């Protein structure tokens with residue numbers, strides 16, 4: 207069972223051992239309600255799932271959520287769900303499941319870690335024992351696969367690559383640090399920097415705007431649409447727009463190289479609305495990577511796009527449950543190649 211909680215929607219599905227999703231359902235994330243109002247939408251998603259004939263065959267439940275998360279306490283405080291601060295979502299979902307006869311083990315994962323689990327199970331990081339996966343969108347998140355294991359860390363926040371510094375005396379970041387990757391390479395930062403340099407959407411965004419590469423990215427589309435406009439302008443050769451993506455790509459390259467040098471990752475997988483700009487972003491990353499990934503054991507490091515797209519949240523929640531919860535020997539057939547989540 208997979209439940210994915212984001213700023214625009216709350217989704218659920220029953221996920222088969224091969225990744226096939228059934229009983230997929232969703233609700234818009236409620237606005238202008240209190241914590242219980244948001245929880246009511248989650249309960250509706252659970253109720254929908256319980257109507258599936260496969261409900262009773264689920265053996266574990268993965269919960270993916272926008273961050274910040276604290277998996278040691280099972281709580282979330284999503285930036286874009288203001289009604290939830292330290293909300294005990296894991297305990298509350300477990301209670302909803304139990305009330306419907308499904309007393310399942312549950313696990314909570316932040317969206318960057320869930321995306322990483324998804325890409326390792328069925329996406330671009332499949333087959334790689336050591337991988338860094340990243341979501342480059344309005345913010346920059348990520349997660350790590352080390353030795354074929356998901357590495358969420360004690361509170362679920364390992365892989366927080368958006369807030370490592372790549373410019374130690376750089377601009378202040380919203381997190382309190384300086385020169386963070388996110389403050390240079392997020393969609394918000396790319397658009398802001400381009401505007402500061404004199405770029406305007408009318409100067410070359412063309413058909414970009416809201417229909418640009420961020421169209422499917424959900425939360426913050428209006429802000430990301432501006433980065434999409436920069437991407438569209440870059441694709442048309444606008445020098446400021448190209449410089450904005452070169453700068454972002456350089457920051458990402460430095461961070462990716464540092465991570466690989468630290469833990470010997472073989473591949474970096476990038477998803478999210480900004481990564482959807484394709485070669486406009488990946489070109490500069492690959493160019494600059496050679497400058498930072500210098501030691502022999504990281505020179506073969508690959509940087510590739512994520513492949514799971516819109517379903518990464520649900521697939522990731524299921525994958526995180528499979529990777530982080532022990533097999534339940536009593537309730538699943540031993541012949542199954544991978545447990546149902």
Ligand SMILES: [Zn+2]
Nearest residue numbers: 369379381386
């Ligand atoms: Zn920061």
